[in-house]
Amino acid sequence: xxxxxxxxxxxxxxxxxxxxxxxxxxxxxxxxxxxxxxxxxxxxxxxxxxxxxxxxxxxxxxxxxxxxxxxxxxxxxxxxxxxxxxxxxxxxxxxxxxxxxxxxxxxxxxxxxxxxxxxxxxxxxxxxxxxxxxxxxxxxxxxxxxxxxxxxxxxxxxxxxxxxxxxxxxxxxxxxxxxxxxxxxxxxxxxxxxxxxxxxxxxxxxxxxxxxxxxxxxxxxxxx
Ligand code: 4FV
Numbered sequence: 001x002x003x004x005x006x007x008x009x010x011x012x013x014x015x016x017x018x019x020x021x022x023x024x025x026x027x028x029x030x031x032x033x034x035x036x037x038x039x040x041x042x043x044x045x046x047x048x049x050x051x052x053x054x055x056x057x058x059x060x061x062x063x064x065x066x067x068x069x070x071x072x073x074x075x076x077x078x079x080x081x082x083x084x085x086x087x088x089x090x091x092x093x094x095x096x097x098x099x100x101x102x103x104x105x106x107x108x109x110x111x112x113x114x115x116x117x118x119x120x121x122x123x124x125x126x127x128x129x130x131x132x133x134x135x136x137x138x139x140x141x142x143x144x145x146x147x148x149x150x151x152x153x154x155x156x157x158x159x160x161x162x163x164x165x166x167x168x169x170x171x172x173x174x175x176x177x178x179x180x181x182x183x184x185x186x187x188x189x190x191x192x193x194x195x196x197x198x199x200x201x202x203x204x205x206x207x208x209x210x211x212x213x214x215x216x217x218x219x220x221x222x223x224x
Contacts, residue, residue, distance in 0.1 A: 001030040001031075001100075001102070001103055001104070001105070001149075001150075001153050002030065002031045002032070002033070002079075002103065002104050002105070003030065003031070003032045003033075003105050003106075003107065003146050003149075003150075004032075004033050004035060004073050004074065004079060004104070004105070004106040004107070005032065005033070005034050005035065005106075005107045005109065005142050005146070006035045006037050006066070006069050006070065006073065006106065006107065006108045006109060007034065007035070007036065007037065007109040007137075007138075007139055007142070008036065008037050008038050008048055008109075008111055009109075009111070009137065009139055010034045010035075010036050012137075012139040012140075012143070013032070013034050013139070013143070015143065016032060016143075016146075020156065020157070021146070021147060021150055021156070024150060024153065024155070024156040027155070029150075029153050029154070029155045029156050030150060030153045030156070032146070033073075035069055035072075035073050037061075037065050037066060037069045038065065039069070040064075040065045040066075040068035040069040040072060041064075041065040042064060042065070042068075043065075047062070048061055048062060048065045048066075049061050049062060049111070049112050050062050052113060056113070057113070058112050058113035059112040059113060060112060060113050060114060060115065060116055061110060061111060061112060061114070061115040061116060061119075062116060063115075063116040063118050063119050063122075066108065066115055066116070066119045066123075067119055067122060067123055070106065070108065070119075070123045071123070073106060074104070074106050078103075078104050079102075079104035079105060079106035080099070080102045080104065080105055080106070080125050080126065081106045081108065081123055081124050081125045081126070082099075082105060082106065082107050082108065082124070082125065082126050082127070082128050082145070083108045083110065083115065083119075083120055083124045083126075083127050083128075083138075084107060084108065084109060084110065084127075084128055084129070084130070084138035084141035084142055084145065085110060085114065085127045085128075085129060085138070086129050086132065086133075086134055087127055087129065088126070088127030088128040088129040089126065089127065089128055089129065090128075090129050090130075090131065090132075091128050091129065091130050091131075091144070091145060091148070092168070093168035095128065096145075096148045096149055096152070097152065099145070099149050100149050100152035100153070105145075105146075105149070107138075107142040107145065107146070108124065108138065109137060109138030109139045109141075109142050110137065110138045111136075111137045111138070128141075128145065129141070130144050130145070168220075170209075171213075171220050171221075172209040172210060172212075172213045172220065173209060173212045173213045173216060173217055173220070174209065175204075175205035175206075175208040175209045175212070176208055176212075178190070178193060182194060190204065192204045
């Protein structure tokens with residue numbers, strides 16, 4: 001799987017050198033190329049933004065550097081081209097699982113008030129939002145999307161970890177987790193987890209997931 005990320009702040013993605021994702025990239029489990037949109041600006045000052053037609057606060061990213069960057073990075077439109085925006089479909093585990101089936105994802109990070117609408121018309125396959133709040137740029141949403149999709153790439157998660165036993169994997173929130181010590185500040189680990197009876201443990205975990213989901217996210221239960 002390859003991720004191409006188009007941004008005017010490439011340094012935002014230095015974080016990809018660390019953690020589980022950093023190790024996975026190092027060991028070529030998947031590839032990431034960071035593309036600086038400014039490199040595609042024909043403007044003598046490499047400008048990539050301008051004032052919005054119709055007035056209003058802030059600036060808008062100009063179409064040409066973006067279109068050149070997208071077509072320059074993905075000339076045969078092999079990638080699924082995604083623009084991260086609050087107007088997009090909300091990212092959830094089902095969307096993540098469908099994106100994880102793609103070989104090439106091209107992520108466009110907007111800045112300022114957003115990008116010229118004609119870029120979306122001409123080049124974008126899908127708009128995706130990470131949530132109903134406004135950020136200063138699309139870089140963090142792109143990092144969120146990459147992190148959650150990369151977890152589905154073979155070999156990224158260690159053998160002990162899996163995407164099947166976790167929150168939202170079956171539309172339920174995950175059961176409570178415990179580790180040593182068996183008692184901490186007077187709080188004990190539930191006995192069922194200490195008795196080693198896996199049928200009992202799985203039953204308790206299913207009950208806990210259902211109970212917690214009913215309490216905190218009853219909206220998820222309509223999918224079950
Ligand atoms: C966003 C979101 C988001 C809007 C204008 C970047 C900002 C600025 N992207 N999910 N929520 N984007 O707030 O994806 O350019």
